[in-house]
Amino acid sequence: MTSVPIPIPSRTQFVLEGIKHRILTGQLTPGQALVETELAAQFGVSKTPVREALKTLAGTGLVVMNQYKGVTVRMVDADMAREVYDVRLLLEPEALRRTVRRQASLDAARDALTRADDASDTAERSLSNREFHRALYVSCGNPLLGRMLDEVRDQAALVSAVAWAADPSWEREAGEHREILCLALDGDADGAARALHAHIESFVRRAFPETQEEVGQE
Structure with a gap:
């Protein structure tokens, strides 16, 4: 054949x-x-x-x-990670807020979370994590906003892969994902957006903590 x-x-x-x-x-x-x-x-x-x-x-x-x-x-360093996650912090919570207010389906997010929980290796878990986050914003009702987040989606996944290789913290992130999804499914748009903002912010701070020199410059 x-x-x-x-x-x-x-x-x-x-x-x-x-x-x-x-x-x-x-x-x-x-x-x-x-x-x-x-x-x-x-x-x-x-x-x-x-x-x-x-x-x-x-x-x-x-x-x-x-x-x-x-x-x-591409190499991943603290500056690169913070730049990518800064864009996410500015855009992704608002996109989720709009998704919830539109009462858009979140079945894809639920399915991605289940796949991540059932994943047998880090690679599968990483891809499921990527799909979970996209499912939160893809139905926000603003195609341009969705495309802007898609632009940094792969770079964010690269940052996550590097961070998890150094510190496998999936269980912590999975719990935060469940909280975000629960709030979104309950129709709490603002609560879901706040939880997502806290999730993104805490991840990059844990993975790439500021040095004493950087703190002193603030």
Whole structure:
């Protein structure tokens, strides 16, 4: 039985999703080099779709393209994490507030939380966490707001993956997720938004605490 070739237009997307999955699940780690020839061989494609996929991933902030060092998975440091989470703090609670006020379905959030609880490994749990948060804002009624949050979604997942590798704190986050969802399902838009804000803020502070020097500069 012969294999069905991947249609030309979808090869770049196929490679892009494959590389992204490896990055967000920790199979490719921050700072790791991404070599076109190696990736092309792994995905069974030419270098062209790999090159295009890497350009797209650079645009989303998951990889860095350097004239001398080539392409590497983006490093995660405190400044990067705080920038990404600052955007989330400004936008995500308001998006959830609007989702609840619209009485939009939160079934996808409930399902993602269940998958995360049942996950057998960190990779599966990380992806479920990513889907849970998106389910809270995707039905906010403002497509532009949703797209803006989608823009930082992958970078936020990368930050989470790095933080969990250093300090597996999933149980704490899972409890906070359940509280957020419970408030949202009860129709408490403001309470759910406050709980989500506290959840995002506390995570980045735990994972990337401020130094004494930074505190003194405030």
